[in-house]
Amino acid sequence: MRKLALSDEILLSIEKPARYIGGEVNSVMKEKDEVEIRFAMCFPDVYEIGMSHLGIQILYDMFNRREDVWCERVYSPWVDLDKLMREKQIPLFALESQDPIREFDFLGITLQYEMCYTNVLQILDLSGIPLLAAERTQDCPIVIGGGPCAYNPEPLAVFFDLFYIGEGETVYDELFDLYKQCKGNGVSRKDFLRRAAQIPGIYVPSLYEVTYNEDGTIASFAPTEPDVPAVIEKQVQMDMTDAPYPDAPVVPFIKVTQDRVVLEIQRGCIRGCRFCQAGMIYRPLRERSLVCLKEHADKMLASTGHEEISLSSLSSSDYSELPGIVNYLIDRYQDEKINISLPSLRIDAFSLDVMSKVQDVRKSSLTFAPEAGSQRLRDVINKGLTEDVILQGADEAFHGGWNKVKLYFMLGLPTETEEDRKEIAHLAEKIAEKYYEIPKDQRNGKCQITVSTSFFVPKPFTPLQWASMFQPGDYLGFAKTVNHEIKEMLNQKSIRYNWHHADVTLLEGVFARGDRRIADVILEAYRLGALYDAWTEYWDYDRWLQAFENAGVDMDFYTMRERGLDEILPWDFIRVGVTKEFLKKEWQKAHEESVTPNCREKCSGCGAAAYRGGVCTMRRA
Amino acid sequence: MKVRVKFSKQGNMKFIGHLDVMRYFQKAIRRAGIDIAYTEGLSPHMIMSFASPLGVGLTSDAEYMDIELRTPVSSREAIDALNRVGVEGITVTGFYEIPEGKANKAMTLVAAADYLVRFRARYEPDKIDLPSAVEEFYAQDEILVWKRTKKSEKEVDIRPMIYEMRYVPDAVFLRLASGSAANLKPELVMDTMLGRYGIKPSPFAYEINRCELYADTGSEKLQHPAEHDSETEYEAGAERVLTPLGALGREIL
Numbered sequence: 081m082r083k084l085a086l087s088d089e090i091l092l093s094i095e096k097p098a099r100y101i102g103g104e105v106n107s108v109m110k111e112k113d114e115v116e117i118r119f120a121m122c123f124p125d126v127y128e129i130g131m132s133h134l135g136i137q138i139l140y141d142m143f144n145r146r147e148d149v150w151c152e153r154v155y156s157p158w159v160d161l162d163k164l165m166r167e168k169q170i171p172l173f174a175l176e177s178q179d180p181i182r183e184f185d186f187l188g189i190t191l192q193y194e195m196c197y198t199n200v201l202q203i204l205d206l207s208g209i210p211l212l213a214a215e216r217t218q219d220c221p222i223v224i225g226g227g228p229c230a231y232n233p234e235p236l237a238v239f240f241d242l243f244y245i246g247e248g249e250t251v252y253d254e255l256f257d258l259y260k261q262c263k264g265n266g267v268s269r270k271d272f273l274r275r276a277a278q279i280p281g282i283y284v285p286s287l288y289e290v291t292y293n294e295d296g297t298i299a300s301f302a303p304t305e306p307d308v309p310a311v312i313e314k315q316v317q318m319d320m321t322d323a324p325y326p327d328a329p330v331v332p333f334i335k336v337t338q339d340r341v342v343l344e345i346q347r348g349c350i351r352g353c354r355f356c357q358a359g360m361i362y363r364p365l366r367e368r369s370l371v372c373l374k375e376h377a378d379k380m381l382a383s384t385g386h387e388e389i390s391l392s393s394l395s396s397s398d399y400s401e402l403p404g405i406v407n408y409l410i411d412r413y414q415d416e417k418i419n420i421s422l423p424s425l426r427i428d429a430f431s432l433d434v435m436s437k438v439q440d441v442r443k444s445s446l447t448f449a450p451e452a453g454s455q456r457l458r459d460v461i462n463k464g465l466t467e468d469v470i471l472q473g474a475d476e477a478f479h480g481g482w483n484k485v486k487l488y489f490m491l492g493l494p495t496e497t498e499e500d501r502k503e504i505a506h507l508a509e510k511i512a513e514k515y516y517e518i519p520k521d522q523r524n525g526k527c528q529i530t531v532s533t534s535f536f537v538p539k540p541f542t543p544l545q546w547a548s549m550f551q552p553g554d555y556l557g558f559a560k561t562v563n564h565e566i567k568e569m570l571n572q573k574s575i576r577y578n579w580h581h582a583d584v585t586l587l588e589g590v591f592a593r594g595d596r597r598i599a600d601v602i603l604e605a606y607r608l609g610a611l612y613d614a615w616t617e618y619w620d621y622d623r624w625l626q627a628f629e630n631a632g633v634d635m636d637f638y639t640m641r642e643r644g645l646d647e648i649l650p651w652d653f654i655r656v657g658v659t660k661e662f663l664k665k666e667w668q669k670a671h672e673e674s675v676t677p678n679c680r681e682k683c684s685g686c687g688a689a690a691y692r693g694g695v696c697t698m699r700r701a
Numbered sequence: 702m703k704v705r706v707k708f709s710k711q712g713n714m715k716f717i718g719h720l721d722v723m724r725y726f727q728k729a730i731r732r733a734g735i736d737i738a739y740t741e742g743l744s745p746h747m748i749m750s751f752a753s754p755l756g757v758g759l760t761s762d763a764e765y766m767d768i769e770l771r772t773p774v775s776s777r778e779a780i781d782a783l784n785r786v787g788v789e790g791i792t793v794t795g796f797y798e799i800p801e802g803k804a805n806k807a808m809t810l811v812a813a814a815d816y817l818v819r820f821r822a823r824y825e826p827d828k829i830d831l832p833s834a835v836e837e838f839y840a841q842d843e844i845l846v847w848k849r850t851k852k853s854e855k856e857v858d859i860r861p862m863i864y865e866m867r868y869v870p871d872a873v874f875l876r877l878a879s880g881s882a883a884n885l886k887p888e889l890v891m892d893t894m895l896g897r898y899g900i901k902p903s904p905f906a907y908e909i910n911r912c913e914l915y916a917d918t919g920s921e922k923l924q925h926p927a928e929h930d931s932e933t934e935y936e937a938g939a940e941r942v943l944t945p946l947g948a949l950g951r952e953i954l
Contacts, residue, residue, distance in 0.1 A: 081790070082712075088758070089905045092716075092757070092905060093905075098721065103713055103789060369890045385732035386731075387728075417745050417746075570933060
């Protein structure tokens with residue numbers, strides 16, 4: 081029996097002990113003396129969230145295929161265990177071996193959202209690894225950051241030894257081989273990092289220096305040594321069909337958020353919505369072949385026993401073989417009662433037909449993400465979804481028996497006016513009216529329209545990266561306008577409205593576009609007790625305001641300011657394919673309310689064609 | 702075909718709650734390729750029910766769940782298949798065909814359970830002689846305890862629900878009433894006994910293993926597909942006949 085890091089007494093006194101015992105189906109056990117590299121892969125949030133992440137499953141599988149590497153998992157201990165570990169000085173451990181993280185060669189932390197940053201410090205702290213990379217000694221694990229937030233790594237730069245910019249499939253082998261070589265020859269930590277900086281996509285923050293202008297903007301960003309590259313190239317896995325994919329993902333004992341097989345059908349997106357970071361940084365769109373998807377689906381369902389499979393992509397309807405994979409799954413797995421889940425589908429005749437086959441029409445709801453209420457503002461953000469398309473889709477769906485609709489919008493977009501906000505209510509009303517046009521005896525009771533708004537956060541590498549944000553009071557005012565207008569609608573009883581907290585949005589904004597000076601604020605907030613900021617019950621805005629004050633950092637500098645087009649942005653040193661010139665052109669077009677066609681309609685020269693593949697080299701219709 | 706599966710839950714699996722064990726088997730059955738039957742309707746689920754939920758922290762040698770098969774499979778094959786796709790700590794030890802009918806459901810049948818209670822290291826009571834304490838305690842005609850219900854507290858005699866209690870090396874063996882008619886938890890018996898000596902043990906003091914679950918075949922008219930003999934035990938002077946739940950089924954060849 082595997083010996084656990086935590087005693088029975090501790091495990092029986094905390095919530096969900098299964099979060100910490102490992103031993104799940106398909107988790108990988110190896111002999112630690114038989115491997116050369118021990119890698120702890122971390123998602124800095126609670127187990128149920130971390131275990132739902134596809135990227136980690138891909139890398140876990142890929143690393144463990146190497147005989148010389150044992151990759152294990154670690155997640156944030158929940159607050160109950162966090163407290164006990166500090167009291168009893170129990171070091172953070174990996175789930176598989178239950179060994180302390182401190183003994184590992186690497187600690188890789190995925191950065192999926194900004195509000196996990198204090199959890200990153202928790203992981204380091206509980207592991208007994210100095211929070212600042214500069215204070216780490218030879219025997220500390222090399223701490224690597226990756227994931228979408230690593231596209232602006234600067235707020236976390238001092239906490240990481242290196243960042244891996246881009247998709248994990250490409251250069252980890254090179255990094256591991258280099259590490260083995262260095263470890264064998266007694267190369268110092270610093271020299272290893274210097275050599276690692278030569279690998280494309282690897283950013284070693286300690287080898288770069290930033291200077292600032294008097295107004296607080298960046299004056300220069302440059303390597304401190306001559307042979308260190310000035311520009312970091314994002315890594316892209318161009319051949320998706322032969323890319324590594326796990327045949328046997330780990331199956332948790334407890335119910336996790338994504339409790340199903342996840343089949344990534346494609347990566348990237350052709351749409352070019354101007355607010356969307358994923359749509360830019362994952363360019364170009366690359367599809368996996370139908371043959372490989374069928375094979376992966378079969379293997380994963382057989383090895384996990386999951387009762388559901390979900391197709392994953394940024395916009396599933398754009399996958400050219402969607403009917404092929406969906407029909408295959410329906411035919412092959414209907415008898416075994418496997419559910420098929422199809423998120424991010426555009427509502428049209430095909431998707432309605434498929435959805436009526438795979439789900440209970442009466443219970444399920446239709447989802448539209450118009451993102452902005454008016455056509456004018458949708459043109460600003462390049463969201464190519466028109467009112468006609470939404471109303472027609474809703475109409476078809478209502479005739480097909482659906483009566484629940486979910487609508488997602490953003491508030492606080494650039495150029496947004498009072499009228500744009502009110503249009504959100506009007507659109508919901510028009511959808512409700514469509515429903516009540518159906519004769520009473522043919523419809524299914526009342527309709528239920530749920531409107532949800534979030535507040536827009538400008539993200540690096542998007543055409544809206546220069547935009548200003550608003551004060552918390554303004555954001556609430558925007559939501560109140562929508563709420564008030566909905567109450568004025570004829571069918572207001574059929575419309576429900578949810579909105580998010582405004583203050584957490586501002587902090588996301590600071591982290592998303594922050595520079596190295598933000599690290600002091602994160603450190604200070606952590607010292608003041610901030611943790612699990614993504615969880616409403618632990619979110620404390622006042623504590624963060626205090627942290628800004630203590631650190632002497634002005635939040636408004638990061639949020640309340642439209643950046644100049646000539647300003648050096650903290651993430652400018654990363655090359656993602658999409659060029660800054662293209663983003664500037666798009667920012668300009670946003671203000672002209674002019675739309676840009678999608679990649680299949682016409683190439684707009686974003687720069688991703690430099691990767692010579694995916695949709696960029698496909699013939700257009 | 703209705704089938705009763707017997708499995709053990711040992712080691713680290715004691716931290717997996719009852720509902721998660723159910724989820725575990727739903728997935729394990731798929732991985733093993735066992736053709737299980739589903740309920741009808743819009744959201745079909747596997748036909749599967751457990752005899753008696755086991756609390757987190759307890760281990761067991763004899764957990765039971767009843768399932769229904771669309772395609773029969775031999776006991777040997779099914780046991781091998783489930784263990785091949787299983788995890789350390791959960792081992793399927795039996796796979797028996799059982800008679801149709803609601804009265805034969807494991808959940809309905811449970812009448813008694815055996816437990817072995819050990820003290821965790823550093824939690825052994827040092828002020829008492831455990832063998833004699835057990836003997837004296839079990840020798841009583843009446844054992845009154847205060848039981849808290851939702852509305853009030855009342856005094857109950859738990860002695861009739863203790864079918865057997867004896868000291869075995871380093872542990873206390875208990876055979877207790879279990880199920881919907883009468884149910885007694887081993888912790889309550891132990892707490893009450895130690896309470897007589899002024900000892901109030903920590904909730905982590907006991908390491909409890911459930912050893913068997915029984916149906917009472919003495920008073921009820923049950924179908925017996927298997928001829929049970931050695932497995933059946935008679936309580937002196939009582940009509941109670943305790944038969945392990947697995948013994949009510951027949952091996953599938």
